Amino acid sequence: MWYPSLLVSADEAGEREVDNMHHFMEYVFEPRYKEIKETINPPPSKPGFKKIKSCGLTLAEAANLLMRRTPEDATEEEKLTWVKYARDVREHAASLYQAAREQNHSKVVATYRQTIGKCNACHQQFADGKYQLSP
Numbered sequence: 001m002w003y004p005s006l007l008v009s010a011d012e013a014g015e016r017e018v019d020n021m022h023h024f025m026e027y028v029f030e031p032r033y034k035e036i037k038e039t040i041n042p043p044p045s046k047p048g049f050k051k052i053k054s055c056g057l058t059l060a061e062a063a064n065l066l067m068r069r070t071p072e073d074a075t076e077e078e079k080l081t082w083v084k085y086a087r088d089v090r091e092h093a094a095s096l097y098q099a100a101r102e103q104n105h106s107k108v109v110a111t112y113r114q115t116i117g118k119c120n121a122c123h124q125q126f127a128d129g130k131y132q133l134s135p
């Protein structure tokens with residue numbers, strides 16, 4: 001790990017939301033999704049894998065931020081579900097990042113599909129079933 005002892009919490013560090021959820025999705029998540037989708041087939045060469053690598057890492061880290069942004073009106077149970085979807089996106093996007101590092105196309109495709117599956121699962125529950133993204 002990069003941080004063997006994490007001395008401050010995100011609150012103590014002054015982490016804050018810069019804009020609302022809609023714009024977070026539209027300008028952080030959506031462009032990464034679209035870029036992967038455009039690049040993934042046919043199997044890319046090195047620059048293509050590099051693009052996917054960048055998008056995978058960005059999505060994984062953005063999912064870390066997403067975890068803390070539970071909807072205000074959510075019940076405790078819904079908040080736990082929200083966090084779980086965000087964590088699932090982080091894990092699959094992290095695997096996508098690793099697969100792109102290895103330039104392993106079949107693994108890239110599999111982990112990309114898993115990632116989108118979790119995006120959609122959260123949208124199903126928390127965005128009234130809208131935004132069902134096709135991988």
Ligand code: HEC
Binds near residue numbers: 029059066089123
């Ligand atoms: C933990 C829940 C959650 C996860 C995980 C999640 N989203 Fe979202 N997403 C939302 C919510 C809530 C909205 C609706 C926001 C609104 O309009 O208020 C949304 C909306 C969107 C939209 C529509 C934005 C627009 O401009 O209309 C896109 C595109 C999107 N998400 C992409 C993604 C992608 C890609 C992923 C996965 C890599 C993802 N989301 C994962 C909660 C989530």
